[in-house]
Amino acid sequence: MTAEMTTPRERLLDAAERIFSAKGFSATTLRDISSKLSLSHASLYYHFPGGKEELFAAVTERNIMHHGVGLLHSIEAAGTDLRGQLRGAAAWLLSQSPMDLIRMAETDMPALPEHVAKKLMDLVYVQMILRLRQVFQAGVDTGELGPATDAGLMAGAFLGLIESLHSIPEFAVRRSRTDMAFELVEVLLKGLDYSKGGLK
């Protein structure tokens, strides 16, 4: 059996993902992508007859799935320990290139046909938000977290926190991002309040 490392399609998706991630949908041109592969831009239409939109949708769907699967594995690898699960999830997200979910939702999606945008945002919800929500909800169920905890809110907040770490400019990074993420996990769990009760 021939065991190929990567298909041409995947190499194309890899290159496209890097550029779409960096510049977003509308600022990226097909020539940006094809030139990285030493191809003419017209050749991209052989692989993705639907052009830029189809390519972006394929890239984004694969990226979301990749993040979701990795999130699931990193959470499962931590067993049932809440802190470990959150640390694992944070470390995984930071090990990947930034998704910029806000730009994706607010800026890129409106440029796509509505049913495509809906499908992709639903995928983000299932693969990322729901999985993190389950982590927080499990914490509530076991009594580790307060019963009033809004697990859905915390899932979104967690993603927002990690994304903000991703966007810290390289020159301003004194500690590793993972280090900072772990500190933020501690803040979420224990709070900043040093005296634990000093604030009413």
Add this chain to the structure above:
Amino acid sequence: MTAEMTTPRERLLDAAERIFSAKGFSATTLRDISSKLSLSHASLYYHFPGGKEELFAAVTERNIMHHGVGLLHSIEAAGTDLRGQLRGAAAWLLSQSPMDLIRMAETDMPALPEHVAKKLMDLVYVQMILRLRQVFQAGVDTGELGPATDAGLMAGAFLGLIESLHSIPEFAVRRSRTDMAFELVEVLLKGLDYSKGGLK
């Protein structure tokens, strides 16, 4: 004395800000903006001879200053109470249209000349990051927050949290965003850990 409410330049900036905020720099066209004012796109060059770049830079600078000044006022209005300051800052940021700082930094800025991008990002740092950092640092200095608190990290994290609230789709908003922001302020201060010490 003639006391005009708004200058033509400001009306132009208002319209441009709405569209740039929604679609980002590269997806916005001058015709998008001029049509909202029932102008021809060529007329914009009378007010901003530098074209799209100059207009975007002016819009963004004004927007950052507006956010910074409002942030300062909302913090000062809360007196010396840390919780009140954070709540005030959060409520102010949520009362304004989203800035999408990550997209601004990662996607819009690279499309501008470097010195313009640097000036704008420096302005974000001074007007927004530093002001929030001072709030957290004051909490450390008074002993309200733990001495190991990284005030700079928390400033960025706070902005990330509020921005993530801004991007919750309207149909998914059950409680008000301000309500959720106040809950996140409580989490930052006190943590999610219900038993306060149950997690090692």
Add this chain to the structure above:
DNA sequence: GTCTATATAAAGATAGAC
């Protein structure tokens, strides 16, 4: 599968009339 060539559309920008 990839190329060259080309069609088509859209956007930034300028010139000059009013």
Add this chain to the structure above:
DNA sequence: GTCTATCTTTATATAGAC
């Protein structure tokens, strides 16, 4: 100040050769 007209560039997309 705003217009119409036009220039130039750039991008998506298609056609057809190899």
